[in-house]
Amino acid sequence: MTRSTFQPNSVLLDKGVIRRVYERRVRLAFGKPPTVLQIEAANSYAYVATIANHLYITEQTSNILKRRTQIFAAPLLAETRPLKKARYLRRWARRLTEFAFSSEDAIILAYGSFGLDVESRTVGVEAIITTDNRLAEHYERRHAEIKNRFDDMIVNLPEPYARLTLPQVATTATVLTFV
Amino acid sequence: MEKLTVDADGKITIPPEVIQKRGLHPGDELALVEAPEGLLVYQGGVDDKTSAWWNRLDDGQRLLAETEARRYESLSDKERDSIWNEEADSIEAEAESDEIDLPTK
Numbered sequence: 195m196t197r198s199t200f201q202p203n204s205v206l207l208d209k210g211v212i213r214r215v216y217e218r219r220v221r222l223a224f225g226k227p228p229t230v231l232q233i234e235a236a237n238s239y240a241y242v243a244t245i246a247n248h249l250y251i252t253e254q255t256s257n258i259l260k261r262r263t264q265i266f267a268a269p270l271l272a273e274t275r276p277l278k279k280a281r282y283l284r285r286w287a288r289r290l291t292e293f294a295f296s297s298e299d300a301i302i303l304a305y306g307s308f309g310l311d312v313e314s315r316t317v318g319v320e321a322i323i324t325t326d327n328r329l330a331e332h333y334e335r336r337h338a339e340i341k342n343r344f345d346d347m348i349v350n351l352p353e354p355y356a357r358l359t360l361p362q363v364a365t366t367a368t369v370l371t372f373v
Numbered sequence: 374m375e376k377l378t379v380d381a382d383g384k385i386t387i388p389p390e391v392i393q394k395r396g397l398h399p400g401d402e403l404a405l406v407e408a409p410e411g412l413l414v415y416q417g418g419v420d421d422k423t424s425a426w427w428n429r430l431d432d433g434q435r436l437l438a439e440t441e442a443r444r445y446e447s448l449s450d451k452e453r454d455s456i457w458n459e460e461a462d463s464i465e466a467e468a469e470s471d472e473i474d475l476p477t478k
Contacts, residue, residue, distance in 0.1 A: 224442035354475040
């Protein structure tokens, strides 16, 4: 992945990214230096916000933010949209666990293809940004097999699902190499 | 892109012109980020989004943010993890009732 191949229009930020961006702001308000991971996530978030037209989070992340202190959470909720689960999202997530992804990782990856933006009626995102290096490496390593499995699944689904695609997966550290 | 060389003591020297350009001073901290592509030396400071958020807050809101930040920072790692792991999604077929069917055109 290079800067020229990483130009996503729509990006799903995983919960770990949002958590660290939130905590980076907590540290600023508290007057305590942020951790390297918090800096990494906050700078990646700031960069991605300049190149992507749509920033998404999952419903779970949205619900967590709604229960957090709004002085920190409200701007993040305002700058992102929650994706809903389109039909077959969990079915694809279960297939992904066969590639040794955890349930939590499989759900995030499945949102990348079956996450529904109710407002724009679009499905899936072009890229997922994660703090999880293992997830990104594993996805990259098994991508060809995952793609075959994905194509085998969607070919048997009704028409609107047949156009769905797999997202790119990039870590916050990788995003910083493009800044 | 600047090339840095590791010396015999494992230290690297940042060229003076870069130090001057970036406004670095003795004691400033730089983050070393391990990316799949290699090591990134990253200058700290506040990113644009965080900075814009902070600058929008008035004195009263900053005081409130500090109070809430103190409360959050006093939580244990386990308590913070618990907050961010609420309502984990199930991938089981029994949970599929909330999935939305796409309209056929």
